[in-house]
Amino acid sequence: MTTLTVGSHRIDLSIPAVMTIVNVTPDSFYAGSRTASTETIAARVREAAAAGTSMLDVGGYSSRPGAEDVSPGEETRRLAAALEVIRREVPELPVSLDTFRAEVAERIIRDYGPCLINDITAGEADPSMFGTAARLGVPYIAMHMRGMPDNMQQLTDYRDITAEVCSYFEEKMQRLQEAGVQQVILDPGFGFAKTVEQNYELLARMHRLTGLGCPLLAGISRKSMIYKVLDTDPADALTGTTALHWECLRQGAAILRVHDTREAVQVVRLWRKFRENS
Template identity: 50%
Template sequence: MDIIRNKPVLYINLNGDLVALNPPLVMGILNVTPDSFYAGSRCRSEEAVALRAREIVEQGGTIIDIGAYSSRPQADDISQEEEIRRLSGALKIIRTMYPDVYISVDTFRADVARHCVEEFGVSMINDISGGELDNKMFDTVADLQIPYILMHMRGTPQIMQRYTDYDNIVADLLTYFSKKTDKLRLMGVNDIILDPGFGFSKTLDDNYLLMNRLSDFQTFELPLLSGISRKSMIYRFLGTSPEESLTGTTVLNTLSLLGGADILRVHDVREAVETVKIVTKTLTIG
């Protein structure tokens, strides 16, 4: 039993390794984009990619999550070819430095996912659209037999904030995940990680309500991912900026762990690793 989250210890299969999610894992963000919302996460040169990969690993991150398509509101659209080009260059560097590191690729395109898995041994796919933006994604993940991060979003990154009308956001997301996980399981996908999609198609109050009710999603008995790092739910609420949002991120990461999160997706790896250690120590001592 996982004492922290009061639920059975969960595992995911990463490149053939059965990895326990107790204590929770930290996933470090590496963006090969020119327009991600947090400037500090952008890696636009080979040297920057290498430096960021080393930082994530040395600070205790278990997974590197690499993305080449910015998902911020009103982000520029890029072609599939450009996404593959950006990812391939960075993945070559990471694989040369760390042949065995676990890598997640942040993409909603099935052909991009397949390329990264088959060419670079990527460990999991992180799909912000839950299969909605590419109807081949579920088939591809099932065929590749790779862990899949199923996130909730409405619309596309460019227009997602037009779709924030919910009768009951928690009930709506529970229904969404129920339908999607049933479909994925019938297709033979064994490792499914749920991500409520903080900041995607949600108002500020929606985000905080979901954080307050995160434990409701434990009903699926699947790993939960929380991705709130330096997001607008912090800096717009506090009247600051992404660059000034580390304290808020740490607070919300702590609440995420208490609510059942198994993976923290973050920009600030060392701080998240320390948060996991402190929360684990506090809740398991004695």
């Protein structure tokens, strides 16, 4: 699959795409990504559009360990507030909903039109998610994770992490096909139920996942696999993120999910020039 279709939007994945994170939460792990007000949402999405993003990923439920629980109603309210702004300010941009709740995805898509669904649990948290994505006819992003954010870092016992992630996705892809989901993207889930060392092992072998036949999304932006190695914090992890984005592209990523749009777009441009001449 080299083209994603999201309603009237088409995303050409023959060129690596940049997905900009828009967090409408008060407690996301990187404070610089939080956009709680109408004004900050508008400013962020306009800036992302001007920098050349391919799409926006809007989240109303923080997945960092220890984050507060959010009711479906509150998550829906947060996403709706963001979509109101996005559809007004940058209607040309496709939107991804970062949610693991089918009812939330369905209500937002009903009210604001087709969106990708970005499910960090790959249907584990809500078994109705696959059927909902199929019925709505929208692209679905399945991420690898064990457990849930509050206990995932106690579930890091793997014999061969890359092989186990591949097996996980093979089973999910079979179920998604049976449910009727036509467009599937796979996210290895860097930082979710993985140690720092396991994240790098998986990154070094991520190309093996391309053999599954679905586009790959890499979400490493400012994560602990970067700032822990550099002995810093998320606010000071942009240089490390940019360096590893190159490796994600080299390993076959079709989408980079990022906090910093301009820098990621520049990496993609340099990568394309390098590939033209290699």
